[in-house]
Amino acid sequence: MKIKGLVLPAAAGICLVYAAVSIAQSNPKRILTDPPQSPPRSIFQHTIAAVGLLEPSSESIAIGSHRSGVVTKVNVIAGDKVTKNQVLFTLDYRDLSAQRKTSLARIAQANAENRSTKVLLDQAVRRLKSANSLTDQRALATEERDDRASECARLEAQLASSEAAIALAQAELETVETEITRSNVTSPLDGTVLQVRVREGEFIEGGSRNDPRLIVGKIDPLHLRADIDEFEISRLKSGAKAIASPRGDSERKYELEFVRYEPFVIPKKSLTGDSIERVDTRVLQGIYRVVSPDDRLHVGQQMDVFIDSNPRNTDS
Amino acid sequence: MIALAIQMLRHDGAKFLTMVLAVALAAFLTQNQASFLVAFLSMTGSQIRDVREADLWVMEPDTECFDQAKPLKETAVQTVRGFPGVEWALPFLKVDTNARTESGKLSVITLIGVPEESRVGEPIMQIGDATEIYQRDSAVIDPGGMSLLYPGQNFRPGMKIRIHDEWLTLRGVSMASPPFTGFPIVHVSHATAMRLNRAETRNTTFVVARLAAGANAAKVTKEIAQSTGWKALTREQFEAASWKFYSDQGVPNLFYITITVGLIVGIAFTGQTFLMFVKENARAFTTLKVLGFTHPQLAVMMFAQASLVVVLGLSIGTAMVVATTELAKTLPFFRGLYLPWEVTLTCCSIIGCVTVMAAGMSFYKVLKLQPADVFRA
Amino acid sequence: MNAVDCQKIEKSFGQGETQTKVLRGIDFTAAQGEMTFLVGPSGCGKTTLISIIAGLLGSDSGSVSLFGESLSSLSARDQILFRRRHLGFVFQQYNLLPALTAAENAAVPLFAAGMNRKLAVKKATDLLGALGIGHRADASPRLLSGGQQQRVALARALVHEPRLIICDEPTAALDHKSGESVMELLSSSAVHPDRAVVVVTHDNRVFHFAHRIAHMDDGVITHTESPTTQLSHH
Numbered sequence: 023m024k025i026k027g028l029v030l031p032a033a034a035g036i037c038l039v040y041a042a043v044s045i046a047q048s049n050p051k052r053i054l055t056d057p058p059q060s061p062p063r064s065i066f067q068h069t070i071a072a073v074g075l076l077e078p079s080s081e082s083i084a085i086g087s088h089r090s091g092v093v094t095k096v097n098v099i100a101g102d103k104v105t106k107n108q109v110l111f112t113l114d115y116r117d118l119s120a121q122r123k124t125s126l127a128r129i130a131q132a133n134a135e136n137r138s139t140k141v142l143l144d145q146a147v148r149r150l151k152s153a154n155s156l157t158d159q160r161a162l163a164t165e166e167r168d169d170r171a172s173e174c175a176r177l178e179a180q181l182a183s184s185e186a187a188i189a190l191a192q193a194e195l196e197t198v199e200t201e202i203t204r205s206n207v208t209s210p211l212d213g214t215v216l217q218v219r220v221r222e223g224e225f226i227e228g229g230s231r232n233d234p235r236l237i238v239g240k241i242d243p244l245h246l247r248a249d250i251d252e253f254e255i256s257r258l259k260s261g262a263k264a265i266a267s268p269r270g271d272s273e274r275k276y277e278l279e280f281v282r283y284e285p286f287v288i289p290k291k292s293l294t295g296d297s298i299e300r301v302d303t304r305v306l307q308g309i310y311r312v313v314s315p316d317d318r319l320h321v322g323q324q325m326d327v328f329i330d331s332n333p334r335n336t337d338s
Numbered sequence: 339m340i341a342l343a344i345q346m347l348r349h350d351g352a353k354f355l356t357m358v359l360a361v362a363l364a365a366f367l368t369q370n371q372a373s374f375l376v377a378f379l380s381m382t383g384s385q386i387r388d389v390r391e392a393d394l395w396v397m398e399p400d401t402e403c404f405d406q407a408k409p410l411k412e413t414a415v416q417t418v419r420g421f422p423g424v425e426w427a428l429p430f431l432k433v434d435t436n437a438r439t440e441s442g443k444l445s446v447i448t449l450i451g452v453p454e455e456s457r458v459g460e461p462i463m464q465i466g467d468a469t470e471i472y473q474r475d476s477a478v479i480d481p482g483g484m485s486l487l488y489p490g491q492n493f494r495p496g497m498k499i500r501i502h503d504e505w506l507t508l509r510g511v512s513m514a515s516p517p518f519t520g521f522p523i524v525h526v527s528h529a530t531a532m533r534l535n536r537a538e539t540r541n542t543t544f545v546v547a548r549l550a551a552g553a554n555a556a557k558v559t560k561e562i563a564q565s566t567g568w569k570a571l572t573r574e575q576f577e578a579a580s581w582k583f584y585s586d587q588g589v590p591n592l593f594y595i596t597i598t599v600g601l602i603v604g605i606a607f608t609g610q611t612f613l614m615f616v617k618e619n620a621r622a623f624t625t626l627k628v629l630g631f632t633h634p635q636l637a638v639m640m641f642a643q644a645s646l647v648v649v650l651g652l653s654i655g656t657a658m659v660v661a662t663t664e665l666a667k668t669l670p671f672f673r674g675l676y677l678p679w680e681v682t683l684t685c686c687s688i689i690g691c692v693t694v695m696a697a698g699m700s701f702y703k704v705l706k707l708q709p710a711d712v713f714r715a
Numbered sequence: 716m717n718a719v720d721c722q723k724i725e726k727s728f729g730q731g732e733t734q735t736k737v738l739r740g741i742d743f744t745a746a747q748g749e750m751t752f753l754v755g756p757s758g759c760g761k762t763t764l765i766s767i768i769a770g771l772l773g774s775d776s777g778s779v780s781l782f783g784e785s786l787s788s789l790s791a792r793d794q795i796l797f798r799r800r801h802l803g804f805v806f807q808q809y810n811l812l813p814a815l816t817a818a819e820n821a822a823v824p825l826f827a828a829g830m831n832r833k834l835a836v837k838k839a840t841d842l843l844g845a846l847g848i849g850h851r852a853d854a855s856p857r858l859l860s861g862g863q864q865q866r867v868a869l870a871r872a873l874v875h876e877p878r879l880i881i882c883d884e885p886t887a888a889l890d891h892k893s894g895e896s897v898m899e900l901l902s903s904s905a906v907h908p909d910r911a912v913v914v915v916t917h918d919n920r921v922f923h924f925a926h927r928i929a930h931m932d933d934g935v936i937t938h939t940e941s942p943t944t945q946l947s948h949h
Contacts, residue, residue, distance in 0.1 A: 030358065034650040037657030041682070044660040048676040050380065050387055050515065052573070057391045061426035061456035064419060071419030071427075251413040254420065270455035290412060303411050331420065342815070342826055349814030625810040628771060629871075630799025630827040632792065710766040712806065713883050 062272040062326035072327040074248035078239025085236040088204050090228035100218045104209040115205035122198045128191035136184035143177035213240040244312045248327045249305040257331045266325040278310035343639035357611045361651025364604015368597050368685040369659040373677040375593040381674045382584050383577030384515030389459040392546035395576045399569050403580035409540035418545045423553035430544040433535045437499045439487050447522045451531025461525050466510015472527045477506040480514035483522020485670035516674030609696030616700040623704050628712045644697030648690045718911030719745040724777035737763045739934035750912040755931035761915045770794045803872030807884035809864040811856040818852040821870035842870045862893030882914040898924045
């Protein structure tokens with residue numbers, strides 16, 4: 023048998039090409055590409071990285087109510103700037119208004135009584151005086167004179183009593199008016215309304231802590247609360263430069279200025295997602311001021327924080 | 339001279355074909371088995387390779403491979419970000435859990451959370467758009483998962499899988515590299531993965547990072563390992579570690595036997611046939627010696643003959659391997675199969691060398707031919 | 716100067732009791748321009764002698780010189796190169812390579828010398844034409860008749876223009892007519908003033924081609940004759 027012509031080499035050549043192409047295509051490739059969106063990066067050579075939340079410099083103040091009651095009027099919407107003592111919302115106080123009227127009537131009644139007692143007292147004093155002024159003591163029975171004195175004393179006591187009644191009624195009025203004032207919930211500081219979860223007509227439970235209906239805070243300056251792993255504390259220098267980028271927009275970088283540390287190292291709260299909290303890390307919280315915030319930063323926003331930890335830079 | 343040698347070989351077509359096919363058989367058996375072995379073991383690095391953006395992996399020191407990972411604490415990603423030479427670092431969340439389809443089919447799956455803000459590790463898609471996983475309760479599944487959970491069905495938008503009492507809508511089919519475990523690979527957003535992982539405390543299976551341009555990988559990994567006590571590996575090192583973990587379990591031993599058998603069978607066949615070829619052509623070789631061919635010239639001729647046999651045989655054998663591999667790949671279980679070029683190179687080199695050595699032994703016969711025998715009738 | 720000059724060649728095969736002395740002091744010469752026949756019964760040592768002359772076999776004692784060059788003074792490699800350049804062979808069984816065409820077979824000595832393949836085949840084909848089988852140049856040897864094959868072999872022996880041609884029973888496998896025509900070709904194309912031709916044969920039908928005939932028996936040259944008939948040929 024003789025292998026004719028180029029059958030075998032040609033077959034082998036085709037095999038070779040087929041094998042080479044298939045191998046080249048099917049072998050897994052180890053390629054390194056850039057992320058579709060840029061992840062947060064530090065600008066410092068030596069860095070301590072952390073995550074933080076934006077918060078008002080006053081921290082968030084949850085506004086509650088002393089009284090329970092139905093809300094009759096809400097004066098602000100979220101984002102409003104408010105001044106100290108500005109009324110934020112009002113509870114229904116018609117019952118108090120009624121009580122106030124009663125108190126006023128009581129005051130009027132007590133005043134009237136007081137005035138009539140005064141008239142009677144004047145009369146009694148006059149009659150006692152005239153009795154005492156008689157030179158002849160026999161002109162009037164001793165008994166009669168004593169009666170007149172007693173009458174005076176009784177009316178004086180009655181006068182004192184009516185004055186007390188006036189004071190009482192006024193105190194009552196004041197109480198009611200205080201309650202009326204408390205029906206107007208006011209801002210404790212100059213700041214911004216961050217959240218409004220109260221609407222006219224809703225009933226509010228007084229004294230409840232768990233259910234803040236309205237949050238105000240001072241957002242100028244804006245603060246950032248960074249969670250720093252306890253293992254990094256030794257590398258941390260107060261006054262170090264820091265920057266922060268919002269989650270999902272690492273190209274925007276905001277300069278931070280150190281304010282203070284919370285002196286108490288706390289268990290880390292998971293900032294992302296809603297997994298049940300079972301902590302195995304403790305963190306130091308550092309408070310930083312956002313040097314030049316813009317309107318794209320919002321309270322509660324999560325930030326990636328990079329703190330300069332170069333030992334040479336931090337001393338300056 | 340070489341043409342003369344090739345002409346002699348081609349003239350004895352039966353032996354030529356036998357030798358070529360023997361070499362092809364050896365090439366087929368060895369490469370087939372070796373590629374199975376290598377392809378399976380390299381699947382242990384599939385999910386590592388699939389994170390195309392990261393070249394540095396940080397993990398707990400107990401973690402030996404991708405599949406059996408102990409998660410890191412939540413602040414680990416910040417810690418890694420703090421190292422010089424690390425360009426960026428992100429959490430990588432992998433959850434092993436059960437998934438059930440609407441028809442009730444159940445499978446263990448590997449759930450991977452892709453961070454929304456950077457989209458690092460986002461799969462390349464076969465059907466659909468990967469960014470749909472960032473929608474609420476959305477997921478994409480790999481082809482292997484499709485065939486496991488929906489055997490015989492094509493992907494339809496709106497297919498659902500149930501994980502931990504939550505229905506996830508499948509938005510597409512990814513081209514995730516096939517995993518060693520064979521479990522379906524399901525990509526979801528990081529937030530979704532965290533929600534489905536709420537039974538666990540820790541949500542950072544690995545920290546994946548990118549080395550800064552010009553950073554010394556060895557120095558950075560060493561620094562991270564020393565100051566944190568974690569394991570920091572380059573992508574290649576982690577792949578190698580996963581590979582080693584599985585190959586230490588004794589997976590390869592079976593393959594070694596077949597590879598050796600294939601090698602021996604092929605070479606024995608080739609060597610024996612070559613010897614017969616020389617014996618039958620003894621008269622011709624003797625004549626050539628008498629007519630003035632020197633031993634080096636005869637050696638070149640036989641080397642050319644052996645080389646031709648080897649080249650043809652290896653080409654055909656390799657093509658056979660490629661063809662069977664491509665055929666096998668259509669089965670879900672073998673979807674990760676491929677013929678690594680290293681296997682081809684190694685097997686072909688060994689077979690080539692040994693065949694040429696066998697030809698050398700035949701050349702000894704030629705050396706011993708007595709030129710005076712040319713006058714014997 | 717003789718082309719071939721053998722002095723006191725002795726050669727034995729085997730060891731001890733089985734040792735047989737094949738050549739017992741041979742003196743043999745062959746001259747250029749002549750065709751020298753070496754004849755004798757089979758087993759008399761003709762083949763051994765030409766093997767020693769061709770340098771394919773060593774002798775136990777005695778000396779061989781070809782064109783004044785002593786073979787024993789050459790290295791093994793130089794012996795091969797000498798053979799390649801100066802010797803041509805014609806065998807009883809033709810010894811053509813079945814894988815090659817007639818022309819390629821005839822060109823083998825040129826291949827050995829490293830000549831360009833195309834050129835070598837061309838030269839061989841021309842020679843085949845001169846020997847009258849140019850039309851079969853591309854045929855495979857097994858498709859040729861015995862006479863044709865021996866002519867190809869003759870071409871192979873001539874193609875590199877050697878100075879000594881050794882023919883071992885060139886007509887033994889051929890019928891009388893083919894043998895006669897091969898011998899005619901041999902005497903017409905091979906005999907040349909610069910060339911010696913040594914023919915080993917026991918075919919007395921072709922003795923008339925010889926210039927000289929050396930008779931050999933049992934390891935010795937018994938006598939040498941110069942047939943007068945040969946002279947008349949010239």
